[in-house]
Amino acid sequence: MTLGYLLGGGVGTEPHGLELYREYQVMRSLYAQVSDWTGLTVGQILEEELPEAQEERQSAGTVREAALAVAVHDILAELGLRPAAVGGLSLGAMTASCLAGAVGRQELFEMLAHARHAPQPPADAAPQGIALAFVPADGAAGPGEERPGVHRAGDFGPTADGSQRILMLAGLSEALSQLAAAAAPGTVVPLPGRTIAVHSPLRRAFRDFMAPRIDAMAFSAPEIPLLSCLELKELNSADDVRELFQRNSTDPISLVDVYTGLRRQGVGLGLVMGPSIPEGILDFPFPVVHIDQPEHIQQALTTAYELGIDFSATRAPL
Structure with a gap:
């Protein structure tokens, strides 16, 4: 080893x-x-x-x-x-x-x-953000990936107890907030203070x-x-x-x-x-x-x- x-x-x-x-x-x-x-x-x-x-x-x-x-x-x-x-x-x-x-x-x-x-984003640009998504450990897809303004940005893999898989979503803040509101509580968690849609188009x-x-x-x-x-x-x-x-x-x-x-x-x-x-x-x-x-x-x-x-x-x- x-x-x-x-x-x-x-x-x-x-x-x-x-x-x-x-x-x-x-x-x-x-x-x-x-x-x-x-x-x-x-x-x-x-x-x-x-x-x-x-x-x-x-x-x-x-x-x-x-x-x-x-x-x-x-x-x-x-x-x-x-x-x-x-x-x-x-x-x-x-x-x-x-x-x-x-x-x-x-x-x-x-x-x-x-x-x-x-360059800084234009003053009238739509705010961006990122969120964590918690999905079943055996699931391949994250929530909301077909939603406009939301992109799958990262895969952190299974949690230590094997119960979930943690994904990162990036996109427009409004779209992420709407996704979080529509999902089961705790499934999608927008991260405060993150204003850049990293690892996305x-x-x-x-x-x-x-x-x-x-x-x-x-x-x-x-x-x-x-x-x-x-x-x-x-x-x-x-x-x-x-x-x-x-x-x-x-x-x-x-x-x-x-x-x-x-x-x-x-x-x-x-x-x-x-x-x-x-x-x-x-x-x-x-x-x-x-x-x-x-x-x-x-x-x-x-x-x-x-x-x-x-x-x-x-x-x-x-």
């Missing part, structure tokens, strides 16, 4: 990693670099209130989330833990590409910072804005197995990774594809970088340790050795 790293999606609007930052010099050094690359102060990256404007807030939040994930990787690397395979959701997929050596750190963070210049303008920047980036073939979140696939070439970056904002994502791919790579323990994948809610095909506090570092080390993880296969780049 080998070690795999899982990186969640979402945007890090809330401060996380403060205790890790105080304890580990390698994290403080990384945040100083990220500050230089992005123009954000260390305080903004770590814990300060994010900008109000939608695309500026989204951009700064992605920098915050990616910086924490890379920092956890670096802390573990200093202690001798490196993954044999990596994968992630959404932003996590792009950060995982960096950890796999397929794109440089500076290029990744400069790209995330560049997104703050994306409604993000096409953002994708088009980012396309020239991504086209200009230098990608290379991953140095370790890198699993896609857009389909059940290992990304083997620079073109594969570039396509992931281009499609990420508009195409639906699947955590199931990521962890199934990791399992096929022989992963027997998954370390979740940061808090973006909730702990204890989802079912995984292997044990996982979530890391966003200093005590979790020792837990990861202990669990890896207790499970007899084979570190001879780990060849992840720094």
Whole structure:
């Protein structure tokens, strides 16, 4: 069995990693670099209130989330833990590409910072949002996917108790609210404060804005197995990774594809970088340790050795 790293999606609007930052010099050094690359102060990256404007807030939040994930990787690397395979959701997929050596750190963070210049939605644009849908564990379709203005944006897979499957819906806020009102109570839950219909066709303008920047980036073939979140696939070439970056904002994502791919790579323990994948809610095909506090570092080390993880296969780049 080998070690795999899982990186969640979402945007890090809330401060996380403060205790890790105080304890580990390698994290403080990384945040100083990220500050230089992005123009954000260390305080903004770590814990300060994010900008109000939608695309500026989204951009700064992605920098915050990616910086924490890379920092956890670096802390573990200093202690001798490196993954044999990596994968992630959404932003996590792009950060995982960096950890796999397929794109440089500076290029990744400069790209995330560049997104703050994306045009803001017009003042008269219909508000957008996202919602979670809870469906039977054996169900393939989510509620309301035929409803205009609603798109299936993600599949997080079965819950830990096996009773339900969690899907993400994205679309127009009004359509999502109407769907929630028509569905059984608790079946569709719009998420407050989420104003971007991520991983749906409604993000096409953002994708088009980012396309020239991504086209200009230098990608290379991953140095370790890198699993896609857009389909059940290992990304083997620079073109594969570039396509992931281009499609990420508009195409639906699947955590199931990521962890199934990791399992096929022989992963027997998954370390979740940061808090973006909730702990204890989802079912995984292997044990996982979530890391966003200093005590979790020792837990990861202990669990890896207790499970007899084979570190001879780990060849992840720094």
